[in-house]
Amino acid sequence: MVSETKPDSNKKKREAIGLLHGEKGLARIHNRQSVFLLLVIGLVLLSLSVFVPDFATARNIWNLLVQVAPIGTMAFGISYVMITGGIDVSSPAVMATAAVIGASYMAKTGDLIFGPFLMLIVGAALGAINGFAVAKLRMVALVVTLATMTICTGIAAVWTKGQSVVGLSPAFSTFFNSTTVLIIFTLLFLTLNFVLARTLYGRWLYLIGTNQNAARMSGLPTVGATFSAYMVSGVCAGVAAIMNTSALSSARPNMGPDTQIVDIVCAAVIGGVAISGGSGKITGVLLGAVLIMMVNNIINLAGVPDYFTSLIKGVIIVLAVGLDRLRTKSVG
Amino acid sequence: MTATVNDNSMNQQSRPYLTLARVSKHFPGVQALKEVSLDAYAGEVLGLVGVNGAGKSTLMNVLAGIVQPDEGTIEIAGRMVEVLNPRMAEDLGIAFIQQEIQVFSQLKVYENILIANLHNWRVAKHIPILSIPKLKLEAKKYLEMLDCGTDPGERVERLSVGERQMVQIARALSQGGRILLIDEPTSSLSMVEKSILFEVIRKLRDSGFAIIYITHYLDEVYEICDKVVVLRDGRTPCQGKVGEVSKTDLIRYMIGRDIELISQDNKRKVGETILEANGITGLTFPRDVSFHLREGEILGIWGALGSGRTELLRALVGFDKLRQGSVLYRFGADLKTTNRKKLLRHIGFITEERHFDGLFLQMPIWQNISSASLRTFASRMFRIMNRRSEIARARSYMDEVNIHAAGVDMLLNQLSGGNQQKTIIAKWMMKGPKVMIMDEPTRGVDIGAKAEIQQIIFEKARSGMSFIIVSSELDEITVLCDRIIVLRKGRISCELTKKDFSKDRLMSEA
Numbered sequence: 001m002v003s004e005t006k007p008d009s010n011k012k013k014r015e016a017i018g019l020l021h022g023e024k025g026l027a028r029i030h031n032r033q034s035v036f037l038l039l040v041i042g043l044v045l046l047s048l049s050v051f052v053p054d055f056a057t058a059r060n061i062w063n064l065l066v067q068v069a070p071i072g073t074m075a076f077g078i079s080y081v082m083i084t085g086g087i088d089v090s091s092p093a094v095m096a097t098a099a100v101i102g103a104s105y106m107a108k109t110g111d112l113i114f115g116p117f118l119m120l121i122v123g124a125a126l127g128a129i130n131g132f133a134v135a136k137l138r139m140v141a142l143v144v145t146l147a148t149m150t151i152c153t154g155i156a157a158v159w160t161k162g163q164s165v166v167g168l169s170p171a172f173s174t175f176f177n178s179t180t181v182l183i184i185f186t187l188l189f190l191t192l193n194f195v196l197a198r199t200l201y202g203r204w205l206y207l208i209g210t211n212q213n214a215a216r217m218s219g220l221p222t223v224g225a226t227f228s229a230y231m232v233s234g235v236c237a238g239v240a241a242i243m244n245t246s247a248l249s250s251a252r253p254n255m256g257p258d259t260q261i262v263d264i265v266c267a268a269v270i271g272g273v274a275i276s277g278g279s280g281k282i283t284g285v286l287l288g289a290v291l292i293m294m295v296n297n298i299i300n301l302a303g304v305p306d307y308f309t310s311l312i313k314g315v316i317i318v319l320a321v322g323l324d325r326l327r328t329k330s331v332g
Numbered sequence: 333m334t335a336t337v338n339d340n341s342m343n344q345q346s347r348p349y350l351t352l353a354r355v356s357k358h359f360p361g362v363q364a365l366k367e368v369s370l371d372a373y374a375g376e377v378l379g380l381v382g383v384n385g386a387g388k389s390t391l392m393n394v395l396a397g398i399v400q401p402d403e404g405t406i407e408i409a410g411r412m413v414e415v416l417n418p419r420m421a422e423d424l425g426i427a428f429i430q431q432e433i434q435v436f437s438q439l440k441v442y443e444n445i446l447i448a449n450l451h452n453w454r455v456a457k458h459i460p461i462l463s464i465p466k467l468k469l470e471a472k473k474y475l476e477m478l479d480c481g482t483d484p485g486e487r488v489e490r491l492s493v494g495e496r497q498m499v500q501i502a503r504a505l506s507q508g509g510r511i512l513l514i515d516e517p518t519s520s521l522s523m524v525e526k527s528i529l530f531e532v533i534r535k536l537r538d539s540g541f542a543i544i545y546i547t548h549y550l551d552e553v554y555e556i557c558d559k560v561v562v563l564r565d566g567r568t569p570c571q572g573k574v575g576e577v578s579k580t581d582l583i584r585y586m587i588g589r590d591i592e593l594i595s596q597d598n599k600r601k602v603g604e605t606i607l608e609a610n611g612i613t614g615l616t617f618p619r620d621v622s623f624h625l626r627e628g629e630i631l632g633i634w635g636a637l638g639s640g641r642t643e644l645l646r647a648l649v650g651f652d653k654l655r656q657g658s659v660l661y662r663f664g665a666d667l668k669t670t671n672r673k674k675l676l677r678h679i680g681f682i683t684e685e686r687h688f689d690g691l692f693l694q695m696p697i698w699q700n701i702s703s704a705s706l707r708t709f710a711s712r713m714f715r716i717m718n719r720r721s722e723i724a725r726a727r728s729y730m731d732e733v734n735i736h737a738a739g740v741d742m743l744l745n746q747l748s749g750g751n752q753q754k755t756i757i758a759k760w761m762m763k764g765p766k767v768m769i770m771d772e773p774t775r776g777v778d779i780g781a782k783a784e785i786q787q788i789i790f791e792k793a794r795s796g797m798s799f800i801i802v803s804s805e806l807d808e809i810t811v812l813c814d815r816i817i818v819l820r821k822g823r824i825s826c827e828l829t830k831k832d833f834s835k836d837r838l839m840s841e842a
Contacts, residue, residue: 198716199714200709200717203706211689214691214703217689217690219676220703
């Protein structure tokens with residue numbers, strides 16, 4: 001099918017330019033974004049270990065990473081959706097719903113094997129509802145997922161009558177201890193990163209997010225791929241449900257407060273995922289999540305009153321994203 | 333190759349209204365303008381021609397105050413001026429009518445026309461409520477100057493493209509422009525709308541406007557312009573009176589070399605029928621259209637704007653519903669009725685609006701080229717992409733269609749229209765469909781790239797690919813096609829074979 005190309009006179013010249021300007025150019029810009037984030041994180045870490053006496057302890061750093069896991073997991077999921085040009089604000093509420101349903105099943109039956117799977121199934125089902133509404137019925141993503149968020153918050157409250165679900169076998173938290181959680185998180189990170197960066201499916205998502213109409217014209221399965229991105233987000237919320245439930249040894253209907261979505265979206269945006277779709281990498285999102293949790297952590301450790309928290313967080317986000325925009329502007 | 337045709341005759345008239353003297357502009361990596369000088373006179377239309385990337389848009393942006401020149405001077409009505417921003421350009425009477433029609437489609441016509449100065453039409457001074465009757469009256473004044481009968485109270489989204497164009501011009505007039513920069517105004521107009529527009533331009537010219545008319549189409553230069561300036565690589569190799577420069581000279585100045593005007597290609601072998609439409613009827617258009625397409629054949633579809641050309645293509649590939657009729661496609665030996673939605677797997681479709689559904693503008697060239705053939709690069713297990721072979725293949729197609737770019741990772745939004753169009757063509761060449769449908773294959777493409785695209789079409793047809801081509805350009809469709817179907821109001825009004833092609837026939841049947 002490939003026809004032989006004639007060596008034309010321009011080719012040499014083009015390749016010479018290609019060396020300066022070449023294939024690696026784009027990758028370099030993407031990497032620079034991660035480098036930039038790492039720099040910011042390093043700077044914050046450094047100043048913290050100097051100014052906050054308790055910060056630079058191994059224990060605190062470990063705890064920080066364990067706290068990053070659920071937020072980061074949901075941020076990975078939402079990044080899949082955002083890369084297709086959509087948004088999923090329902091993930092904390094989906095997480096809470098999956099957690100209370102799974103936990104109450106485990107408390108009632110003592111079945112610790114199916115319980116975690118139930119959480120994943122609930123997450124996947126709710127993600128599928130979002131995906132169906134957005135991809136197939138062409139509803140607006142923000143509206144659909146806002147509705148799902150509200151409905152899920154309701155379901156979680158009704159299911160538990162507002163009470164915490166307790167009485168889980170201690171074996172659950174022993175198995176899903178902080179080490180296991182971090183292993184799961186690492187595996188999830190590696191898989192989702194690889195799928196997005198290297199597989200056909202990942203490419204579909206980027207192309208759909210860049211121009212959905214062109215993607216359809218090129219014969220890509222736009223409906224199926226978009227649908228599945230919401231499924232991924234739902235399953236990620238299910239994984240986060242397992243992580244949170246094990247950390248608390250219980251499930252509460254309010255474990256995914258509405259404010260959590262701000263942290264998640266911010267992790268993605270700081271990590272370089274464009275709200276308009278078509279760009280972003282899972283590595284960036286990981287760094288974004290670390291940065292966000294670090295900010296939360298600092299605020300706790302520094303003894304800043306709670307009501308300053310969102311103020312400070314907001315300023316940091318604007319700075320991080322603003323600096324990034326300035327930087328990319330000067331590049332492009 | 334620099335030549336100034338008839339330098340003396342330029343000074344016969346009184347002083348020029350607008351003078352650019354030795355204007356230069358350097359962007360990182362490009363000398364966009366190099367000592368460009370030109371004069372525009374009141375009461376004249378000055379044609380500005382040049383291929384994409386020649387510096388036309390930079391020149392316009394200098395005049396519109398969007399970019400500042402590094403060197404050179406601008407003189408308006410004998411006074412030295414600096415155009416620092418678009419607002420200043422407006423104050424100086426420079427109005428820019430852009431190629432992509434810029435209107436607020438949700439607003440009314442009068443709001444669009446008077447958008448810059450709405451506050452001047454308050455019910456009473458200091459009361460921030462607008463008087464709609466006054467606004468309508470004022471807007472009507474400008475529409476009448478253009479002989480345009482559009483109701484100023486109409487919502488713009490309900491207007492035709494031609495009427496929107498008029499609204500845009502009326503807006504320029506209402507802002508007191510004396511110098512009109514008109515950029516490629518006809519690319520989306522029908523024949524009738526085009527002749528109306530030219531009438532309007534002549535009228536404006538006669539009432540003393542200095543008009544700079546930018547275009548790709550040389551025919552339009554001869555039709556509407558009094559003088560012409562050629563821009564190439566940021567320089568002006570040629571300027572002169574329109575009657576005194578021949579078309580071949582203009583082309584030579586534009587691209588810097590002779591191009592072979594594409595020869596008709598008669599030696600092609602035409603095979604068996606590959607696609608057949610039987611009485612297809614859509615919800616409005618098309619109506620009872622039947623035709624067949626043979627292997628290696630180039631079939632043209634001709635018709636006025638609104639004759640249902642695009643609708644016919646959409647119905648064919650299953651984007652629009654069919655009321656009646658069927659589409660047959662050859663699988664192996666037999667023609668079979670197909671599910672039209674699956675037809676898109678076998679055929680390629682280049683639509684007329686490449687930015688809307690053809691390109692991934694923020695993506696590199698190689699990802700655009702491979703986007704319709706991604707599966708061929710995915711491993712069987714886990715569908716992992718083989719990026720290296722993908723880039724290599726994309727590069728070979730990039731060379732095959734001769735895309736001019738620094739590398740395969742250049743983003744599409746950094747390319748000119750011609751190169752963007754070639755990227756779409758490369759995308760479909762890589763997929764290698766048996767049938768290729770092209771809606772306006774060379775719209776917004778400069779003359780050099782156009783010839784190359786037409787050459788590619790001939791080459792592919794020789795190797796057995798079949799084409800269905802919709803074009804609004806008579807020259808293009810008569811040169812390219814073996815057969816032409818003429819549509820009128822959604823029906824086939826006649827079908828012409830090569831020997832019967834004639835401008836008159838096509839114009840009268842459409």
